[in-house]
Amino acid sequence: MIENRHKELGLSDEKVLEMYKVMLLSRRIDERMWLLNRSGKIPFVVSCQGQEAAQVGAAFALDRENDYILPYYRDVGVVLTFGMTAKDLMLSAFAKAEDPNSAGRQMPGHFGQKKNRIVTGSSPVTTQVPHAVGIALAGKMEGKDFVTFTTFGEGSSNQGDFHEGANFAGVHKLPVIFMCENNKYAISVPIEKQLACENVSDRAIGYGMPGVTVDGNDPLAVYRVVKEAADRCHRGEGPTLVEAVSYRLTPHSSDDDDSSYRTSDEVAQAKTKDAIITFGAYLKEIGLLNDELEKQMNDDIMKTINEATDYAEHAPYAKAESTLDYVYEK
Amino acid sequence: MPVISYIDAVTTAIREEMERDSRVFVLGEDVGKKGGVFKATNGLYDQFGEERVIDTPLAESAIAGVGIGAAMYGMRPIAEMQFADFILPAVNQIISEAAKIRYRSNNDWDCPIVIRAPYGGGVHGALYHSQSVEAIFANQPGLKIVMPSTPYDVKGLLKAAIRDNDPVLFFEHKRAYRLIKGEVPDDDYVLPIGKADVKRQGEDITVITYGLCVHFALQAAEKLASDGISVHVLDLRTVYPLDKEAIIEAAAKTGKVLLITEDTKEGSIISEVSAIIAENCLFDLDAPIMRLAGPDTPAMPYAPTMEKYFMVNPDKVEKAMRELAEY
Numbered sequence: 001m002i003e004n005r006h007k008e009l010g011l012s013d014e015k016v017l018e019m020y021k022v023m024l025l026s027r028r029i030d031e032r033m034w035l036l037n038r039s040g041k042i043p044f045v046v047s048c049q050g051q052e053a054a055q056v057g058a059a060f061a062l063d064r065e066n067d068y069i070l071p072y073y074r075d076v077g078v079v080l081t082f083g084m085t086a087k088d089l090m091l092s093a094f095a096k097a098e099d100p101n102s103a104g105r106q107m108p109g110h111f112g113q114k115k116n117r118i119v120t121g122s123s124p125v126t127t128q129v130p131h132a133v134g135i136a137l138a139g140k141m142e143g144k145d146f147v148t149f150t151t152f153g154e155g156s157s158n159q160g161d162f163h164e165g166a167n168f169a170g171v172h173k174l175p176v177i178f179m180c181e182n183n184k185y186a187i188s189v190p191i192e193k194q195l196a197c198e199n200v201s202d203r204a205i206g207y208g209m210p211g212v213t214v215d216g217n218d219p220l221a222v223y224r225v226v227k228e229a230a231d232r233c234h235r236g237e238g239p240t241l242v243e244a245v246s247y248r249l250t251p252h253s254s255d256d257d258d259s260s261y262r263t264s265d266e267v268a269q270a271k272t273k274d275a276i277i278t279f280g281a282y283l284k285e286i287g288l289l290n291d292e293l294e295k296q297m298n299d300d301i302m303k304t305i306n307e308a309t310d311y312a313e314h315a316p317y318a319k320a321e322s323t324l325d326y327v328y329e330k
Numbered sequence: 331m332p333v334i335s336y337i338d339a340v341t342t343a344i345r346e347e348m349e350r351d352s353r354v355f356v357l358g359e360d361v362g363k364k365g366g367v368f369k370a371t372n373g374l375y376d377q378f379g380e381e382r383v384i385d386t387p388l389a390e391s392a393i394a395g396v397g398i399g400a401a402m403y404g405m406r407p408i409a410e411m412q413f414a415d416f417i418l419p420a421v422n423q424i425i426s427e428a429a430k431i432r433y434r435s436n437n438d439w440d441c442p443i444v445i446r447a448p449y450g451g452g453v454h455g456a457l458y459h460s461q462s463v464e465a466i467f468a469n470q471p472g473l474k475i476v477m478p479s480t481p482y483d484v485k486g487l488l489k490a491a492i493r494d495n496d497p498v499l500f501f502e503h504k505r506a507y508r509l510i511k512g513e514v515p516d517d518d519y520v521l522p523i524g525k526a527d528v529k530r531q532g533e534d535i536t537v538i539t540y541g542l543c544v545h546f547a548l549q550a551a552e553k554l555a556s557d558g559i560s561v562h563v564l565d566l567r568t569v570y571p572l573d574k575e576a577i578i579e580a581a582a583k584t585g586k587v588l589l590i591t592e593d594t595k596e597g598s599i600i601s602e603v604s605a606i607i608a609e610n611c612l613f614d615l616d617a618p619i620m621r622l623a624g625p626d627t628p629a630m631p632y633a634p635t636m637e638k639y640f641m642v643n644p645d646k647v648e649k650a651m652r653e654l655a656e657y
Contacts, residue, residue, distance in 0.1 A: 068403075103436035112435045119402060120435040124426045130392045131427070134399020134407075141355065141381060141405070160419070164392035171387055326437040327471045329495040 002285045005220050009227070011060075013288050019060055019219055020283055021297055023052040026077040027276050028301050029086055030250075032309060033093050033108070037254045041313065042093045046109040047250040048076035051181050053275030054244035055151075056081055057222030058179055061230055062149055068135050070119045070128040070150035073109035074181065078151065083116035086304050090312035097318040104318050125156040129165035129178065136174035136239075147233045149177045149226075154243075155186025157200045163207075166241065170207035175233030177226060178241045181216065183248035188261040204241035216244030217275040249274065334514050337507035339481035340370045340446070343488035344408060346518060348378055351406060354492060357384040358393055358410030367412055368448055368507055394420035394445060398428050398497075401443040406492055414449035414463045414501060421466065428497040429472030444491045448504035449477075450542055450592055452641045455504075456632035462541075462593035462624075467499055468570040468602070474498045474523055475570040479544035481512040483567055486521030494523060503542040510545060524568045526576035532562035535655050536580045538603055539590035540566040543642055547590060550648035559655045569599045574606050581607045585616035588654050592642050595623035617657040622650045 006016045026048050033045040048055065055077030062069070064082055071078045076089065088100050095104035100113045101120075112120030119135065121128050132150035139146050156162060157180050169176045180200040184191050197203065204211025210232075214225045222244050229240035247270035251258040258267070283289035334342070348354045355378075356371055362385035365372035375383040386393050390411060397407035411417045417424070424445065431441040451460030464475050476491055476498055478484045484502070491498035529544055530551055537547045544565045551561035564580040566572065581587045587607060589600035604619045622642060624630065630640040 100438070102434055105436060106434050110434070112438060114435075114438045119399075120431055120439045122426050122430065122434065124422055127395065127423060127427050130395025130423065131399035131402065133392070134396035134401070135403045136399075137396060138400040138403035138405045141400075160389075161391055161395060161423075164387070164389040165395065167387055167389065168392045168396055326432050328474075329432070329440065 001287065002282070004286055005282070009220060009224055011220070011223065015060070016283065017288055019056050020279055020289070021301070022077060022080050023056045023219065023276060023279065024297060025086065025301050025304070026052045026055070026080055028305055029076060029089055032305050034250070034254065036093065036309070042108070044107050044254055045093065046073050046253040047248070048074045050247050050249035050270065050274065051183055051216065052077045053219040053279060054181055054216035054222050054246055057219030058149070058226040058242070058244070061223045061226035062147060066146040068117045068119060068132070068146060068148045070121065070132045070148070071111050072121065072125070072128065072151045072153065072156070072181070075111065075151055079111050079113070079118055082118055084111070084113055084118065086308040087311055088113070090308040091315060094312040094315065095317065096312055096315040098315055103322075126152050126159035126161040128152070129161050130168070132176050133165045133169045133174055136169065136176045137172060140174060145234060147175050147177060147230045149179065151179045151181055153186060154180055154182040154184070154191055154200050155189065155194050157203065158194060166203070166207040166209070166239070169239040170209050173236065173238035176239040177229045177233065178239060179226065180241070180243045182243050182245045185248050185252070185262070187252040187256060199243055201241055201243040207241070209239045209241055211241040211243070213243040213245060216246030217273050217278060219275060219279055247273070331513040331515055333511050334481050335508050336481050336484055336502070336510040337368060337370055339484035339514055340488060340502060341372055341374070342514070343485045343492070344371065345374060345377065347489055347492045348374065348382065350518075353404065354406040354408065355382040355384065356408045356410065357386050357397055359386060359388050359412050361385060361410050366410065368504060370410070370446070370502070390416055390419040391423050394423035395427070397443045397445070398423060398431070398441055401441045402431065402439055406442055408444045408446060408492060411445060411447035413459050414447040415458045415461045417445070417447055417463055424467065424473070424497070424499070425470050429470045432496065433472055440495050441497050442495045443497045444488070444500055445497070446500045446502060448507070449501045450503040450505055451630045451637065452505045454632065454634070454637065457629035460630045462591070464501060464569050465593055465598050468599055472496070473570060474568060475501065476523055476568050477501045477541045478567055479506070479529070479541055479565050480510065481514045483521060483527070485514050486519050487523065487567065489518070490520040490523050493520065498523065506542050524571060524573060526573040527565045527567055528563070528580070529565045530561060530563040532560040532584065534560045534584055535586040535588060535651060536562040536564065536584045537588045537590060537651065538564045538566065538577060538580060538600070540569055540599070541592065543590045543592055543647070546642060546644045546647045549644045550651055553648055554651055554655070559651070561651060566599070566603070572602060572606065577603055577606050578610045581611045582614040585614050586654050586657065587615070588620045588622060588650055590622045590642060590647060591624070593624055594626050595621060596626050598623055617654060620650060620654050622646060
């Protein structure tokens with residue numbers, strides 16, 4: 001038997017199994033969306049595959065009842081942890097009226113659900129970073145003790161809004177966790193053409209906050225780092241920049257062909273480190289998961305996804321005239 | 331009734347709203363200890379403290395973006411851009427974010443932010459301290475753009491903007507700050523955003539304009555009155571979305587319309603006003619729609635000769651009015 005790594009983090013056996021289940025649910029939803037896209041049923045998908053461990057590990061380290069999250073477009077694992085459902089995501093994929101993110105106004109991956117404090121996002125990257133800082137500032141002004149968590153890709157860490165937002169949070173010591181999900185590619189452009197520094201986390205020093213790089217394929221390592229960052233927030237010590245390094249296992253989106261800029265060997269190599277496999281193996285080795293339980297878990301997930309797909313496919317679209325609604329307050 | 335300056339009306343409106351509602355706060359460059367480079371937030375730092383009158387880092391996208399985040403949370407931020415010319419780094423936050431938050435979330439989230447900025451020329455501000463930027467934002471549904479001309483309108487409209495549940499761009503003419511004074515009641519009042527205001531009743535020609543040009547039009551109208559020409563002056567006050575009904579009514583009233591903006595001409599606010607009149611008032615018009623605006627140069631130059639050439643002034647307005655009246 002190998003060493004139990006989750007107990008020292010204060011994670012119960014149930015919690016780590018739940019983490020694994022959300023990771024698996026994220027992956028299976030994503031895979032279903034690709035099938036739906038390739039069979040012509042949904043126009044677009046942008047994937048979480050390869051980043052579920054970072055997303056779920058981080059989200060589990062947050063307070064799901066109080067914290068605010070500003071996810072970026074790949075964060076299926078984050079939003080599922082914060083209360084969005086497979087059905088919600090499928091309604092978004094099919095652009096149906098009941099989609100809680102936008103009622104079918106936005107492409108999939110543009111999350112937002114006020115009741116779960118998932119803050120609405122857009123397509124221009126990194127605009128959510130200053131928003132996260134503003135929410136943290138508001139919470140501080142109101143004397144609240146919540147953490148604001150925002151994510152973005154390593155390419156996006158070049159955007160002015162990242163630097164302007166991080167600096168503002170650093171100056172005002174605001175309780176924000178900036179998590180870069182470094183999946184090594186900004187569409188086709190590899191990390192070495194994106195950054196002159198070695199790590200995205202190196203950028204933290206310029207903004208007076210700690211910067212930590214962590215293995216994004218290890219949900220427990222990400223959990224630990226984000227938990228420490230959240231603790232710092234609660235102690236009034238200000239923001240932290242976390243860089244979770246993983247790999248994007250799919251093309252950028254359903255409209256991208258990644259064979260034009262990276263080799264299949266490289267992708268195959270990355271798949272050997274896929275956290276769905278490695279974390280599953282950990283849970284098995286430690287005796288929490290076996291083939292039977294895994295099958296049961298997969299069956300449950302597939303049932304959920306089948307029902308969600310069915311429901312969303314048959315759900316009505318928003319009325320055409322609703323195009324005109326909510327430009328301003330009514 | 332007390333007579334106060336345009337800029338004092340700005341400060342008064344902010345102070346009263348901050349006293350009324352603890353969610354209202356100010357953020358921007360130099361707005362705190364210094365009270366703003368124009369002193370628009372003078373005294374607020376002493377009264378409300380650095381937590382509610384926040385000196386930010388020099389980064390406009392963060393000023394807008396942090397304000398937007400706070401607004402989504404439920405605060406009432408008033409973000410100041412030091413000059414309208416410097417709002418451009420924040421355009422992505424304003425157009426991609428603030429303008430679309432309610433719409434893209436199907437009314438789940440909203441963004442009650444006010445972004446204030448001094449605009450306009452005639453102050454030796456050259457290219458980058460003189461511009462009118464309203465046209466950049468005036469085809470972005472989701473935004474409201476208010477450009478008041480008098481201290482009375484400033485106070486009532488700024489209070490309305492702060493209480494509005496949608497994002498409002500509030501552009502203040504920097505030359506009006508100390509030049510324009512007027513009666514402003516001490517009491518708490520708001521004026522409706524989206525409503526134009528008749529600043530002078532007249533029968534012969536109609537002038538439709540906004541901001542400092544309203545005063546140029548009123549001065550010129552006074553001169554024309556002594557020659558028996560009666561000028562109707564409509565102040566748009568909100569330049570986006572436009573008060574179409576008031577525009578149509580004012581144009582139809584005299585059938586001769588002069589539209590004035592300090593901005594460059596092509597694609598300006600008055601281009602849209604002109605289109606509204608053309609669509610709705612064909613049979614009411616007795617003369618072609620006339621426009622008086624800045625020339626289509628990138629911005630206004632520094633040298634006094636060129637600045638004067640660029641700027642609308644009472645003489646240019648008077649000349650255009652007479653020409654139209656004689657048509």
